[in-house]
Amino acid sequence: MTGRSIAQDAELALLLEVTGTPKPGNVDRTHDHDDLRFEHFMAGAVGARPGLERAADGERVGRVFERAVAGMAQQSAGNTQFGALLLLAPLVAAAHDDALTPAGVDEVVKRTTVADAADFYRAFEHVDVAVDDPPSGLEPLDVRRGADAVPAIEERALTLCDVMDRSAEVDGVAAEWVGGFERVFGAAERIVDGDGPVPDRGAAVFLELLAGEPDTFVVKRSDRETAEMVQRRAQAVLDGEADAAELADELVDRGINPGTTADLVAGALFVALRRGVEV
């Protein structure tokens, strides 16, 4: 068992995630994007930790998330780990409940309130996040409105679980929230059972997750066709028909960054660290 606190393991998971190499399209040890570099992830992880630590005092999940995002944003590149923190906040809460299991984190999700939803909206004020336009008629709930949307949230009595449920079809992180964190726990198991340096195991599950489903961050920033292309190319790497490092170079050159898949890896690394994986 780790001698680190729960929040320390969450921070370390963020650092190990970006350290895993190659992770095609993502920032890793050998790739930067022009405006998003390795050191921004270091500063994002260090900045996020005090927010995550609030969970030790029983702070609600939404507030833990919003404070972690505020700290993450204390670097010049903007959004580095928004989605990863949205996964880590309930996972950290479940760990404090001594129930870091699909059922345990489902309990955490189910007990979120309207206040958590309001926190979630406030988090968008700290950083620009790639999101689609809301469906017609739901403009009052556009997350880009930040705190201005809170009255509409309160009027509709939406909990954070409700908000996630409405995005689950188009957002891979929200899908985890309402699906028992199935992909996160599955990937964590493979990291625990894996061999070799922990970041290498993270990079391996990244490829598996990328080949498994279209990355929703790529869908939002580019389109579904691009996300499906990335998925097929990742499968080709797994099948031994393509080289991961070459795919990494190409995707970074094209500015295609499968960020949601990286978020899942961060969540999985956290669970694996709590399961006793040694760095």
Place this chain on the structure above:
Amino acid sequence: MTGRSIAQDAELALLLEVTGTPKPGNVDRTHDHDDLRFEHFMAGAVGARPGLERAADGERVGRVFERAVAGMAQQSAGNTQFGALLLLAPLVAAAHDDALTPAGVDEVVKRTTVADAADFYRAFEHVDVAVDDPPSGLEPLDVRRGADAVPAIEERALTLCDVMDRSAEVDGVAAEWVGGFERVFGAAERIVDGDGPVPDRGAAVFLELLAGEPDTFVVKRSDRETAEMVQRRAQAVLDGEADAAELADELVDRGINPGTTADLVAGALFVALRRGVEV
């Protein structure tokens, strides 16, 4: 000014240090040693932070250092940042005094006590550190004795400043302690005045420091001849006669790791962050 706490900036300095690439002979984004890899530095930095945070409550420097080392050691590679933490502990204390200057940190050093010296010896129990045999007659003060040496320290009424003074000739970190942290503050100034990504500035001052004096960690682990060879090779890179990346590959292949110079860079990055350098 950073929105991070003093301890957060110290942790981030450790992370930015290892991120700077290339740093010939050191672990960096493109180099690992067989038994000492990038992720060990991530875990070392995360683990060290709670110890460093104790300085906010006025904890003495020796105890801050010993607790930081205990946390750093919560990974499988042993000594990652012992020397860097020995520099950071007084720098962090000076920052809390609102006096992060050569004079301010000198004040911190001068007020260390026998209790700080005992803490320093206890820190050696957490991790194996490369040290030379003590001079004849000083065996009772061998740091490798750890807590067993504390009675001898107390009998001689040695403060931590006294202990550092006795090592200043053979140890680059101890030399900083008794020399107003001259190389650290000089490097910090060049980082502040530099251009481009902060880790690149760290890598640049690493080369300058390496060319400036023989690395005492290399002297201890290899010999003075090797350390002087490394110094000359670093100067050749600065003179445009050799390539930093090639030198990095060669030194890592030969297992030559100028760790003391990396420690100085970590200290300098901390000072630069507190001076407002933005990541």
